[in-house]
Amino acid sequence: MKRFAAVIADNKRYVFLFLLFPAIFGITSAVTHYSIPEEMVAGSVVANLATDLGLDLNTLTKRRIRLDVISNRKYLDINKETGDLYIAQKIDREYLCNIKTSSCFLKMDVTVDNPERIFNIELEILDINDNAPHFRRDTMHLDISESTPVGERFSLNNAVDPDFGSNSIKTYYLTESEHFDIDIQSGRDGSKFTNLVLKKPLDREKQATHNMILTAVDGGVPARSGTASIIVRVLDVNDNAPKFYKDSYTINLTENSPIGSLVLKLNASDLDEGSNSDIVYAFSLYTSEKTQQTFSLNPENGEIRIKEIVSYEDFKIYDMEVIATDKGANPLSGHCKLTILINDMNDNHPEISIKSFSSPVKEDVPVNTVIAVVSVSDKDSGENGQVVIHISDDLPFALKESSDNYYELFVSEPLDREKVPEYDITITVTDRGNPPLSDNETITLELLDINDNVPQFPQTFYTIPVMENNAPGALLSSLTAIDPDLHENQYLVYFIIEKEIVNTSMSMLFSINPENGNLYALKTFDYEIEKEFLFHIEARDSGVPPLSSNVTVHIIIMDQNDNTPLIVSPWRAHGSVVEEKIPRSTDKGTLIAKVIAIDSDSVHNSRITYQFLHNTDATLFSLDQYNGEIRTMRMFSYRDSRHQQLVVIAKDNGEPALSATVTVKLSTVETALKTYADMTEVPLGYDIFSDLNLYLVIGLGSVSFLLLITLLVTIVLKCQKTKPSKAAPPCRNSVISSERNSTIADSTLVSNDAYWYSLFLAETRKGKLVVRQPVPKGARYIVSSLPRSTGLTETSDSAASTLQYSK
Secondary structure: OHHHHHHHHOHHHHHHHHHHOOOOOOOOOOEEEEEEEOOOOOOOEEEEHHHHHOOOHHHOOOOOOEEEEOOOOOOEEEOOOOOEEEEOOOOOHHHHOOOOOOOOEEEEEEEEOOOOEEEEEEEEEEOOOOOOOEEOOOEEEEEEEOOOOOOOEEEOOOEEOOOOHHHOEEEEEEOOOOOEEEEEEEOOOOOEEEEEEEOOOOOOOOOOEEEEEEEEEEOOOOOOEEEEEEEEEEEOOOOOOOEOOOOEEEEEEEOOOOOOOEEEEOOOEOOOOHHHOOEEEEEOOOOOHHHHHHEEEOOOOOEEEEOOOOOOOOOOEEEEEEEEEEOOOOOOEEEEEEEEEEEOOOOOOOEEEEEEEOOOEEOOOOOOOEEEEEEEEOOOOHHHHOEEEEOOOOOOEEEEEEEOOEEEEEEOOOOOOOOOOEEEEEEEEEEOOOOOOEEEEEEEEEEEOOOOOOOEOOOOEEEEEEEOOOOOOOEEEEOOOEOOOOHHHOOEEEEEEOOEEOOEEHHHHEEEOOOOOEEEEOOOOOOOOOOEEEEEEEEEEOOOOOOEEEEEEEEEEEOOOOOOOEEEEOOOOOOOEEEEEEEOOOOOOOEEEEOEEEOOOOOOOOOOEEEEEEEOOOOOEEEOOOOOEEEEOOOOOOOOOOEEEEEEEEEOOOOOOOEEEEEEEEEEEOOOOOOHHHHHOOOHHHHOOOHHHHHHHHHHHHHHHHHHHHHHHHHHHHHOOOOOOOOOOOOOOOOOOOOOOOOOOOEEOOOOHHHHHHHHHHHHHOOOOOOOOOOOOOOOOOOEEOOOOOEEEEEEOOOOEEEEEEO
16 A cells, blocks of 8 residues: 555655656557556546647647546546546446456547647556455355265365455465364465365264354455355264163152053153154063053153053062163163052042841940940051041940951940930041041940839929829829830839728828829828828839839828808807897997807818897997807897897808808897897806707817817828838739738729729729629719728718718
8 A cells, every 4th residue: 555655645756657658658659558546536537638749738728628438337537627537436446347457558649620620538456455355155054964084075165255366366375273274275366266175074972063263364565365264064873872861760659640640751852863762662582461451652752641540559660671772773771660650549438347246235344345346447558558447436336446457345444225215326437547438337225125224203292282082093193104115014003002001001091093193083082081192103014123212202291162151149049039138228339149150161161250130220230250250230229129139151262252140139128138249248157057058068079179180180290200011912903902910991982984884894804703883872973892892881961961980
């Protein structure tokens, strides 16, 4: 460039030399020759044509100097003012001329008029190093087999440099490579080209690709260069056998894994590529047929999957050998061994087998009695095959191991059929697997009843109120006991435990139905005579031995207003009229008479009140309703009648009320007779045996005697202890109970046909003769007995009730 710059700076000198020595530059005298370097800046002066061509500078414009260029483009022009030939457009030698041409000229004509002259001008374009070498392809790809021998040569694309001569390509350089080098050669035209030479064997498995840079450098100053990439792809040959990651595998597989489950994916590798690295998997001949039936091998991807259900109980270990073969022209193969260990899983339920079982058993079976023998088993192994057997803790049974996997079920607590008649015993066996599996077996144990329960009454003491004047044969109450046993152990018979009261047996007063415990009265009770009864009733089952219990029955006779008040004062000798005489001078408030009535009923029914039923003059006499005193309310007047009649009624407090009346006739006298009040003041010693007082004493004495007898009987009944007795054997419809060492008359109540018929059947079964006697005319009922030792006849008419005993 410096050389060309000097040429440009000394342009006029060159032109002068060309004109002065045309023979040296090979230009004829008819052609004006100029030389300039390419790439001069536009406006640069090439030469002064006026001077070089001998033209007058002042006439250039007038003579119309002009430049005709033989080219499509106008690179130069003439300054008409100065006559300079200058660069109008930058000139590129490589574009203007053929690159391979050694010289490049631009020819033009300069024309002037007046006179017209044409000057031939030739401009030589000199080359400068303005272009760097370049490759037609930036990247060159080479495929070289790894089996290529050392020294093999491979042609490379040459670099191109538009410059000429020393500015063109001078040499090539290759980046450092272990396997490759270049060989530079020159052509006849002086061009440089290179070959790639293999200097070391290739191994695709170690390095499949080699990347290098090829640089072309020209001879310019300064030098320019261009580069291209060389990519060498090493082609594979089948020189590597497939290889497994491991030579042997041990796989743990759980039994019962789903069909199709992946066991293992074999991954054999082949360092080759393409078909040489494509691998096919297969079982070797050393793999058993059973193994091949159980497992499948995918030949493409090496997946081993389950083909059939795997059971630990069938096979525990599977051995197989797999071959991996590539698809090269000369196939190579690799081997590996697999051992599949089947892991047991808890897939088998424990099993229970009842070897022996005793049912039914008696409820009094002794504790520790074996009632069943069971065996358990589990096909699994390890903890999965270990079992635990148990039953509910709420049951009175327990299990104990008698031998391996054999257990005895025995009674651990006393049994009671009345509480639980049968047991559903569920035996559960559970293994120790995870999750645990279990099985169960239910057996039903039935209990047989024994007579181990005493009949029980709902109450220990019964108080039964009975209204007096009851009808014979009336149902008093139903005393029912409960026995939780079964069948004959549950069948109860009721009877009265014999007891005598005032030489009268309880069986003569009461009767009980032996089947249902209904208690009946055999006679009519009178509260004024008998107020209560205390005895025992026994309920006995039919078991062997029989069990029994008794209950105390307290019969309370309830009073009924069945006694009419009896007026005992004033005394009436005959009829019901009492006549009294009183002086007319009787003062106000004087006691004229006192009516006294007594009632043998109970306190409530025997409460007496008094009233006037008739009073001749209501203003003259008054009557106290509670004590029956008749007193004067005023003194007698002359208008009052001499005869007064008073009718007093004594009424009890019963419902309905009963009453009695007394008529008192009063006569007034003028004589000084002693009043009733004065008479009562006479000392008792002088009047104790009067008629009135005599009857009063008799009545009061009778009532007191009856009360005393009743009190004594009550005390005796409460204080008397029940004597031990041997009851008569129970039988249906029995109404007879015997006390030890005594015989009580058999009695039968005739109250209605139904009860008589049931009694007749009961007594007939016992071999006794029962006679139904006719009832006397006018009587309500009659009780008759067989003429064994003693007979009792009770007769009741419509007016009163009396008991008559006949021997």
